[in-house]
Amino acid sequence: MNISITPSHIIQYLYCPRFTYFEYLLRIPQYEGRHFKVVKGREVHERKARENIEYMRKRLGVVQKWHNQYLTNDLIRGEVDEIYLLEDGTMAALDYKFAKYEDKVYATYKTQLYCYAWLIRSNFKKEVKKGFLVYTRSKNKLIEVEVAEKHVEEIKKVATSIAEILSKNRYPKATKVKRRCLSCTYRNICTK
Numbered sequence: 001m002n003i004s005i006t007p008s009h010i011i012q013y014l015y016c017p018r019f020t021y022f023e024y025l026l027r028i029p030q031y032e033g034r035h036f037k038v039v040k041g042r043e044v045h046e047r048k049a050r051e052n053i054e055y056m057r058k059r060l061g062v063v064q065k066w067h068n069q070y071l072t073n074d075l076i077r078g079e080v081d082e083i084y085l086l087e088d089g090t091m092a093a094l095d096y097k098f099a100k101y102e103d104k105v106y107a108t109y110k111t112q113l114y115c116y117a118w119l120i121r122s123n124f125k126k127e128v129k130k131g132f133l134v135y136t137r138s139k140n141k142l143i144e145v146e147v148a149e150k151h152v153e154e155i156k157k158v159a160t161s162i163a164e165i166l167s168k169n170r171y172p173k174a175t176k177v178k179r180r181c182l183s184c185t186y187r188n189i190c191t192k
Contacts, residue, residue: 005075011112019186021165025166030186099138111155
């Protein structure tokens, strides 16, 4: 079975492993539709890609920059908004968020950057020590996020678990955080 996992799969698995089973193995869609923020976020990203040609390069010590890079490795795939080669020889991902910065970085945003770090390492064979988030609804506030080896290793473990569910048709345990079940799309078909 050819398995290709996205950062969204990983984020959903971390919320509840059964998302993987229902949505990607049984192919039962969530029917969430296109949320305003998703559509608006894409529009903002496209505009920023055109406007943001030199700004970040100067501010972050960028030597080279790639836009909208679709990367893959043996387990995961994803499109990175921007990839930077930095002056110290390391690389970093930058992701635009159509969101306001509220003095904390959500775990889902960090997870996405850790996935991108793994993809960059796999494809460019360069070290990734950090990633960046731009909060477009907070005047393009730039936040730096540390990327440590332990973060990437955790993502690799999750991706391996997802691949096992998909390849072995395995029904995983549900989340231990039961309040998540209250608003879950699959709550009516999920056996506790």
